[in-house]
Every structure is written in structure tokens, then in C-alpha cells.
Amino acid sequence: MIGLGALVAITAGVTLVAGAATFGVARLRGRYDTVDTFWGLGFVIIAVVAFPFGSGPLSLRLVTAGLTAVWGVRLAVHLHLRNHGKPEDPRYARMVAAAGDRAAARMFVRVYLFQAVVLWFVSLPVQFAMYGGGLGLLGWIGVAVWLIGFAFETVGDDQLRRFKADPDSRGKVLDTGLWRYTRHPNYFGDACVWWGLYLLACSTWPGAATILSPVVMTFTLARGTGKPMLEKGMHLSRPGYAHYVERTSGFFPLPPKRLTPR
Numbered sequence: 001m002i003g004l005g006a007l008v009a010i011t012a013g014v015t016l017v018a019g020a021a022t023f024g025v026a027r028l029r030g031r032y033d034t035v036d037t038f039w040g041l042g043f044v045i046i047a048v049v050a051f052p053f054g055s056g057p058l059s060l061r062l063v064t065a066g067l068t069a070v071w072g073v074r075l076a077v078h079l080h081l082r083n084h085g086k087p088e089d090p091r092y093a094r095m096v097a098a099a100g101d102r103a104a105a106r107m108f109v110r111v112y113l114f115q116a117v118v119l120w121f122v123s124l125p126v127q128f129a130m131y132g133g134g135l136g137l138l139g140w141i142g143v144a145v146w147l148i149g150f151a152f153e154t155v156g157d158d159q160l161r162r163f164k165a166d167p168d169s170r171g172k173v174l175d176t177g178l179w180r181y182t183r184h185p186n187y188f189g190d191a192c193v194w195w196g197l198y199l200l201a202c203s204t205w206p207g208a209a210t211i212l213s214p215v216v217m218t219f220t221l222a223r224g225t226g227k228p229m230l231e232k233g234m235h236l237s238r239p240g241y242a243h244y245v246e247r248t249s250g251f252f253p254l255p256p257k258r259l260t261p262r
Helices: 004-029 034-053 058-083 090-122 124-129 136-165 185-200 205-222 227-237 241-247
Strands: none
Touching: 004 034, 004 090, 004 124, 034 058, 034 090, 034 124, 058 124, 058 136, 058 185, 090 124, 090 205, 124 185, 124 205, 136 185, 185 205
């Protein structure tokens, strides 16, 4: 058993090594979208590393590590299958083309190293929860929030997968199921997952102080590289997307607006 300060230093080192190793795999594969799979698995690695060192109750550590692992493995498998057999992600392809001869170094710093740092910072509630005082009321509320988020993310991803697999959906906009109430049920669910894990860390004041971690995750999804970048491409490829945006909530699930005919 080690102190919390030593743990966060260890996980920082492990995360950087894992990120560098993933970059090596990406170079061998010739595909920089390998980092997408690393995103989910990186959190699993941190949870597994942190679990045996924590001084908190075994029940809290098991719940925290288990929920993190279930979410991370599902996301990693989903993203790997989504990318498999398709060309390189256009985002990374554009970055490589713009960087020219310095593409490898720029991708390592701007994508892999940066993502490793963000991953470690977002995972702080998971690490601090390993030193928590117990589940308690906030912890069980956190589990409930996690379950809501995981359901939104999993069901939303599956609805989108089936929609894309239907040839009749070409050029159309998915506006049924969870997508009727929010344009990004998977991103909303992702944010809920991390607010739930944060609540598991709130049995101690140091754990509660990690609130910036779920804030950063939520901001990234809603205002950073998540929702805005995706919607920019959708406006160009889906003619009906603008009307969908007008009537559908951008992030939090809400009943669709009734628009008056023009």
C-alpha cells in the first residue's frame, strides 16, 4: 500500500508509457486512429494499476474499478470495430497531410501525448476513490448516474450502428430512439459515466476536489473535440441535419421542439 501522491505519479508514468507504446503500434499498423482504442483501454489500465494500492474499503475499490473497466472495454471494442476495415480517420489524415515530413512527431505530441495527459487527468476520480471512505449515499447515487450514462451510451451507439448499416439510411438523419431527444446520446452518456465515477470519489474531500476531471470530460464532449467537430461534418453530408438541429437538444435529453411551418 502506498500513498495517494505516489500513486498518481505511478499512474502518470504508466499512462505515458502506454501512450508511447500505442503510438508504436499505430506506426506499425500505419493507422493513427489506433489512439481511439487506447482511449478506453487507458482508463482500464489506470484502474487496474490503482486498485491494489488503495487504502479504501474493498467494496468501493471493486465497484470503482469494475465500472471503469466495463465502460473502458466496451468503448475500446466499439471504436475498434467502428474503425476496422475503413480508411484512416479523416481528422488524422488531414493532420498528417498538413504536417508533411514532421507528421510522426506532430501526431505523437498533438494526439498521443496530449490524449495520454487528458486521460490521466480525467481518471483522477477513479484514482482518488481507491483511497475513499466508503460507498455511502453519494457513492450509490454515483452508481445510478453511471448506469444511466452507460445505458445512454450503449443504446445510442447501437441505434446509430444499425442505422448506418441500413442502406435505406444513406443521406438521412437518425432522429428516432434516443436520438429523438438529444443529438448526442452517446456523448451525454459518456459525461454521465464520469460524473458517476466522480461521485464515487466524493467520500473524501481530496476526492471531491477532483471535480475538474468530469468538467473537462464534459466540456471536451460538448464543446471541444466531440460534438462540434462531428456536427460540422454532418451539416455538409446530411441535407436534413440543419432542421434536426433546430428541433433537437444538442446535449441534454429533452422533448423535441415543435417548429412552426415556414
